[in-house]
Amino acid sequence: MKVESLKIIALFLCLLFVACDQKDINTTAKVTVVLHAEGIDEVSEIELKAHDINMNKDYTESALVITVPVGYFDLSVHALGDGKAIRAYKRGVKVERDCTIEMEASFVPQGDDNFVLAEIFFAGTETPEGKRYIGDKFFVVFNNTTDTLAADGLILVEADLNSVQKYDLGDQDFRDQYFAVDAMYRIPGDGQTYRVAPGQVILIADNAMNHTEANANSFDLSVADFEWYDVSSSAGSTDVDNPDVTNLDKIYCYTQTIWVPHNQGHKSFGLAHVFRKE
Amino acid sequence: MGSIFCGLMIPVVLLAARPDSLRLDSAQQALLDSLERMFTIQEVVVTAEEKIERSSASVINKEAMQHIQPSSFTDILQTLPGGTTKDPNLTSTNTIRLREATNGSTSGEYDASSLGTSFVIDGAPVSTDANMQYVQSDASGADSKRSSVGAGVDMRTISTDDIEKVEIIRGIAGAEYGDVTSGVVKIERTSKPTPWRARFKADGFSKLLFFGKGLGWKDEQTVLNFGLDYLNAKADPTNTLENYQRITASVRLQQRFQISNFKLLFQSHLDYTGSIDNDKIDPDIHRNREDSYKSEYHKLSWNNTLRVHQADVPWWCFCVQANVSGELDRICQTRFVQLTTPKNPAIDNMQEGEATVSLLPYKYVAKHEVEGIPLNVFVRPKAEFFFDTWKLEHKASAGIEWRYAKNFGRGQIYDLSRPLNYSSSLRPRAYYDIPASNQLAWYIQDDISWPIHEHFGLDLNIGLRGTSLLGLGSQYAINGKCYLDPRANIGFNFPFSKGKFYVAAAIGQHTKMPTLLQLSPNLLYMDLQATDIPIAPTDTTMRIYTHIINPTNYDLQPSRNLKWEVRVGFDINKHKLSVTYFEEDMRNAFRGLMQVEAFDYTISENAYDRLLTYSTTSNGSRIYKQGVEWQYQSPRIKAICTRFTLNGAWLRTVYSNSERMYSTEKSPGVVNGVNVQDHYIGLYNWTEGYIRESLNSNLVADVYIQRIGLTVSATLETTIYTASKTLEKNGVPEAYISSKDGQLHHYDAVAAQDPILKTLIFDYNSGLFVRRTVPFEGYLNLRVQKSITKFANIALYVNRLLDILPDYQVSGANGSMVTIHRTASPYFGMEINLNI
Incomplete structure (x- = not known):
């Protein structure tokens, strides 16, 4: 062999000794949760769950410390604070090494003696020609309890203040105590007329009619349980009243014509907490 | 030597x-x-020149116009003091606003200013009183920016290639100019032999082509000029579906002849103008292929002038002018309509009272046409006298004027059961039912020149004009009444060896009669519910009650403007300076104001009462203009072949109402179960409006080198500041009208405590009335003209070649400061001219 080819072989042999430096890669990490629960003295019955987003696996621990493999997680804490249920959530937590995560706990609405608004359809629908149709707005009220409840007297309200506007009310700010409304429609009845079984819904529509004639992309709301009807002062914008569907009692509304929830959802809605338990 | x-x-x-x-x-x-x-x-002057005699006026001659390289008449206004260069906007109507701050109003309530500017073409005024081309009931569609009803002349329709000279009288026009409140634009067209001329211009958004020629026979005893012009403009060069086209053709004959010892000059001009706006939806992008808009104006105008004087009797001259102009205007709009709520009535009843109407289908294609056929006639015989009394030289003139305007079109044409805008409750009305407008006017004026002394002379121009509107019927307060416009100009000039100084003052009253549509508006149809039985989903008809209101304001007065100004200046060794301070106050300009009527009706034997609101033309606007204009022009410095011109203006314009107004601006809706607006409306004695102010100055340096046929001008256009401020409004009403009795009640302390009536007090955040200033902006514009051979020249212009736009701060929310950063982009155009 020639000296040059020997050098080349020696060079290639050197490559065998060249290798990647094995860095210390963590495979698991310890996550410590610091739970901030304002106004709560005692936190008990803690259940900490970490959901691995990429692997779709769950890890559970009954303490505020958990060891998980490295990755991206959604964290949730279910606990009892002073005897009442509290929750804390954090999404998209990147876990590469041991870390401490701060989470804020808040009370869970008890949901065991209430109707809830399950769906607020405010947007209207688009017609096949790309135009807008707004006659088919509705609300779905859901019985979120394990008892049969009477819907009589339940009031659907719309907030007066606009959700996307900043209000500087100064020392007249009432929002921590009161909810200002500009529309109130009440389900009629004597207290036992409209009974809703657990897990059942009430459909309240603006116009309880078959909207597919006006807009093929809309739906048939003639099966609604209730509808709201406004007497309009203008002939150009009139409300429709389906005689087969019960009308809500109109307590108050700001408009002189017909009430249509805001197209872009700039208003909040609520249910006035009037109910009777069976 | x-x-x-x-x-x-x-x-x-x-x-x-x-x-x-x-x-x-x-x-x-x-x-x-x-x-x-x-x-x-x-x-050779390539900018506007300030006229020294009489009142402040700008003269723009042919070289200046060619140097500006205009697409339409709007571009010429940038040479006026206070004028700024604006890119041509040929897909919206261009109305003129003389002596208004550059950031001035665009609200329709102050259109009286542009309505009151008279365009006089070869001695005949252009009348827009019979213009009714607008799509009723579609306030924000494609038509709203293209309609110029009640706003005067649309300057896009005036082509500039046939114009020889433009004189814009910004100040007090002589008594011979009538039906004017703001200013007069005098256009004189070429009436002399010229070589074959062709012009082709292209710029960012338009192309223009022009041919013209002037022929002369028998040593200019007979002159024939003709011109043909075509312009095609787009709002966005990539979108050919929204465009504007203008075609003008003009034939002008001038004949001199002699009958015994009378010398006659006869001029006959025939003009055609076609102006077409198109706006269509791109069928490939949008799903509604049916949407389209087209607005066409075809105008034919025939202007005749005969001037007579005796060969050896130089002290009198007689002139009669007759102009007939007819238009065929058509707007055609199609739209695909989808109902947004289920049941809407197809309101097609035209009678007062109850009616059963059918309901609209959920979707349909609406077709709407507007046909207008205005006819305008102008006849003016006048006599001029030239004589001397003692040392005074007089040029007196007297004349009578008759103007006739009528529209023979059919108006809004559409199927009432398939309307373009179904939430509007307007009905069509034939335009030929509107009575014609007959305006009769007379004037006398005297132009006196008194050279008192070698170094002191006096020029006085006084005139009186009387205008009246006839044939309207005695229920109109304006019918037959004669409105006098006295106008006077006085100037002292001090000539000396090198030139002269002068001081001048002028004052005058100006009157503009209302247009046909303002005098005879459409009837209004208020459609109300007629039953308290609600509509069911299966219903196909609806019962409504229609109440007809006649909104005609029989007390409508003409809008009148009192103008005065003071000028000083000098003309020394061809250095010319002129500084003017002016004030103009028009307190009864035309504007739509809300009116309220109380209406009683019964539904199923229940009596109801409510207030109905509608708008009618009234004299409720005030436009107050104030400012200082200056113009300095140097002689052409031979060494550098350059002339410097500095002109500018400080302009302050106050726009507001001048009468008490009803308002439902902040109506609270329903209070205590009562629809407040249906029962109580406040009458406010406030000032609603704004102030606009601007200070700008242009420095033009133009170089003219005849040897190589080159003209270059550089303009440094600076706006030192513009400011605007909303006028403070006091939202406490002076009175309120109640639907129970239809009467006005005084709004006192008791009313202010009532839970319903106190909602009539409107609250305004004080931040609304803060004066906002936009600081300095400066631009450099360049124009170059070069002749290639004896027959051709090319020209190029660049607007905003350089810009100086410093950042500035405004106060934002929560007291923070927001920095505003401005940018500008240049605008180019090129053209080629042939003279064969």
Whole structure:
């Protein structure tokens, strides 16, 4: 062999000794949760769950410390604070090494003696020609309890203040105590007329009619349980009243014509907490 | 040296006299030609010139117009003091606003200012009183920016290639100009033999083509000029579906002849203008292929003037002018309509009372046409007298004017059961039912010149004009009443060896009569519910009650503007300076104001009462203009062939209402179960409006080198600041109207405590009334014209070649400061001119 080819072989042999430096890669990490629960003295019955987003696996621990493999997680804490249920959530937590995560706990609405608004359809629908149709707005009220409840007297309200506007009310700010409304429609009845079984819904529509004639992309709301009807002062914008569907009692509304929830959802809605338990 | 000087003297004398029979040898001819050229170099002006006599006026001659390279008449306004360069916007209507702050109003409530500017083309005013081309009931569609109803002349329709000279009288026009409140634009078109001219211009958004020629026979006893012009403009060069086209054709004949010892000059001009706006939806992008808009104006105008004077009797001259102009206007709009709520009535009843109407289908294609056929006639005989009394020279003139305007079109044409806008409750009305407008006016004026002393002279121009509107019927307060407009100009000039100083003042009253549509508006149809039985989903008809209101304001007065101004200036060694301070106050400008009517009706034997609101033309606007204008022009400095012109203006304009107003601006809706607006409306004695202010100055340096046929001008356009401020509004009403009795009640302390009536007090955040200022902006514009051979020249212009736009701060939310950063982009255009 020639000296040059020997050098080349020696060079290639050197490559065998060249290798990647094995860095210390963590495979698991310890996550410590610091739970901030304002106004709560005692936190008990803690259940900490970490959901691995990429692997779709769950890890559970009954303490505020958990060891998980490295990755991206959604964290949730279910606990009892002073005897009442509290929750804390954090999404998209990147876990590469041991870390401490701060989470804020808040009370869970008890949901065991209430109707809830399950769906607020405010947007209207688009017609096949790309135009807008707004006659088919509705609300779905859901019985979120394990008892049969009477819907009589339940009031659907719309907030007066606009959700996307900043209000500087100064020392007249009432929002921590009161909810200002500009529309109130009440389900009629004597207290036992409209009974809703657990897990059942009430459909309240603006116009309880078959909207597919006006807009093929809309739906048939003639099966609604209730509808709201406004007497309009203008002939150009009139409300429709389906005689087969019960009308809500109109307590108050700001408009002189017909009430249509805001197209872009700039208003909040609520249910006035009037109910009777069976 | 002396012989050269003598040599120069002789041709100078020859130049002055120049009888046709003088014969010169070639050397003398060459010397004469070069001297002529030298004298005319000084005369080439490429900016607007300030006229010294009479009231403040700007004169723009043909060279200046060619240098501006305009697409339409709007571009010429940038040479006025206070004018700023704006990119041509040819897909919206262009209305003129003289002496208004550059950031001035665009609200329709102050259109009286542009309505009151009179365009006079070859002595005949252009009347827009019979213009009713607008799509009723579609306030924000494609038509709203293209309609100029009640706003005067749309300057896009005036092409500039046939114009020889423009004089814009910004100040007090002479008594011979009538039906004017703001100013007069006098356009004189070319009436002399010219070579074959062609012009092709292209810029960012448009292309223009022009041909013209002037022919002369028998030594200019007969002159025939004709011109043809075509313009095609787009709002966005990539979108050919929204465009504007203009075609103008003009034939002008001028004939001089002599009958015994009377010399006559007869002019007859025939003009055609076609103006077409198109706006269609791109069928490939949008799903509604049916949507389209097209607005066409075709106008034919025939203008005749006859001027007579006696050959050896120079003290009088008689002139009669007659102009007939007819238009065929059509707007055609199609739209695909989808109902947004289930049941809407197809309101097609035209009678007062109850009616059963069918319901609209959920979707349909609406077709709407507007046909207008205005006819305008103008006849004016006038006489001019030239005489001397003692040392005063008089140029007196008197005349009578008759203007007739009528629209023979069918108006809004559409199927009432398939309307373009189903939430509007307007109905069609034939335009030929509107009575014609007959305006009769007379004027006398005298132009007196009194050279009192070698160094002191006086010029006085006084005039009186009377205008009346006839034939309207006695229920109109304006019918037959004569409105007098006195106008006066006085000027003192102090000539001396090098030039002269002058001081001048002018004051005048101006009157503009209302347009046809303002005098006879459409009837209004208020459609109300007629039953308290609600509509069920299966219903196909609806019962409504229609109440008809006649919104005609029989007390409508003409809008009148009192203007005055003071000027000082000098003209020394061809340095010309002129500074003017002016004020104009028009307190009864036309504007739509809300009216309220209480209405009682019954539904199923229940009595109801409510207030109905509608808008009617009234004299409720105030436009107050104030400002200082200056113009300085230097002679052309021979060494650098450059002339400097500095002009500018400080303009302050106050726009507001001048009458108490009803308002439902902040109506609270329902209070205590009562629809407040249906029962109580407040009458507010407030000032609603704004102030606009601007200070700007333009410095133009133009270089004219005749040897190489090059003209270059650089303009440094600076706006030192613009400011605007909303006028403070006091939201406490002075009175309120109640639907129970239909009467006005005084709004006192008791009313202010009532839970319903106190909602009539409107609250305004004080931040609304803060004065906002936009600081300095400066631009450099460049224009270049170069002649290629004797027959052709090309020209180029760049607007905003350089810009100086410093950042500035405004206060934002929560007291923070927000930095505003401005940018500008240049605008180019090029053209080629042929003269064969």
